[in-house]
Amino acid sequence: MAEPRNQQPAPSRPPRTMSAMIFAILPLVLVSFGIAGLFTQCSFTPNGPTVDSGSVPTVDVPAELRDAAAGVDFPIVDPKLPGTWRANSSNSATLPSHTEVVRVGWLTGEARYLRLAQSTAAEEELVTGETRQPPHALGTTEVGGHQWVRYQGVRDEQAWVSERDGVRLLITGNATEPEFRTLAEAALTAPKVG
Numbered sequence: 001m002a003e004p005r006n007q008q009p010a011p012s013r014p015p016r017t018m019s020a021m022i023f024a025i026l027p028l029v030l031v032s033f034g035i036a037g038l039f040t041q042c043s044f045t046p047n048g049p050t051v052d053s054g055s056v057p058t059v060d061v062p063a064e065l066r067d068a069a070a071g072v073d074f075p076i077v078d079p080k081l082p083g084t085w086r087a088n089s090s091n092s093a094t095l096p097s098h099t100e101v102v103r104v105g106w107l108t109g110e111a112r113y114l115r116l117a118q119s120t121a122a123e124e125e126l127v128t129g130e131t132r133q134p135p136h137a138l139g140t141t142e143v144g145g146h147q148w149v150r151y152q153g154v155r156d157e158q159a160w161v162s163e164r165d166g167v168r169l170l171i172t173g174n175a176t177e178p179e180f181r182t183l184a185e186a187a188l189t190a191p192k193v194g
Contacts, residue, residue, distance in 0.1 A: 057088050061104055064090035065193045068102040074120045074167050076102055076193045079186035084109030095121050095129050105173075106183075114173035114183050123161055123168060127151050130170050131159050143181050144188040164188055 062078055069076045071092065089105035101119035108114060117130050127135040136152040141160070148160040148171075159172040160180055169187050171180055 059087040059090045059104070061087045061090065062193070064104065065102070068092050069193045072100045072102060074100075074118075075165065076118050076167075077164070077169075077187055077190035078193050079116065079183060079190040081106060081183065081186055082109060089115070093129075095119070095125055097121060097125055099125070101126065101129065108175050108179045110176070110179070112173065112175040112179060114171060114175045114179060116183060116187055117170040117172070119168050119170075120166065121168060123149070126168055126170050127159055127161060130172050131157075143184040146184075146188060148184060160184060162188075 065076050065078050068090075085106045085108055087104055087106050090103065092100060092102050094100055099119055099121040101117050101121060103115055103117045105113060105115040115130075117126065119126050121129070124135050131151060131153045133152070133154070138150040138152060138158065141148050141150055143160075143162075146162045146164070148162045151159040151161065153159045153172050155174075157172055157174050158180070159170055161168060161170045162184070163169065164187070169184075171183050171187070173180075175183075
């Protein structure tokens, strides 16, 4: 019987030992640690997200509102809030009716978020602009001697709307009702800017 020509022996397989498997997996583990090292800001918190006060921007509310007041034709108020609250955003925008809206956002002492919008826009337009959906009223609540209409906001948020001296005040966010009330009372009694 003749042997076939040009036949090469079968390649040998690496040994299937525990040390061989460890050396095969080791590069994957090292790459995983390298990727994790790039994202050192990530952390596991089983009870939900936390806010690192050092990483949250701070806004100088009086200065921002003074600047905003110079560009609008209605009075703006500067609410005085608890010392544990931290202003972290401020901006102005123009609604489709060409009406201006001035916004300031705060993190409450419990790290929830609330934003106050001030405008002379019609209530429907302001609610639509701030909640990004058609107004859906949920009822009313009284705070500081004023009626506030409660609307459905985005996700599980609400929006509260009232009026002070011809200026519409809208509060929205994911805070608790007592925190909404704190901002509502502060907005109704706040001094005017300017």
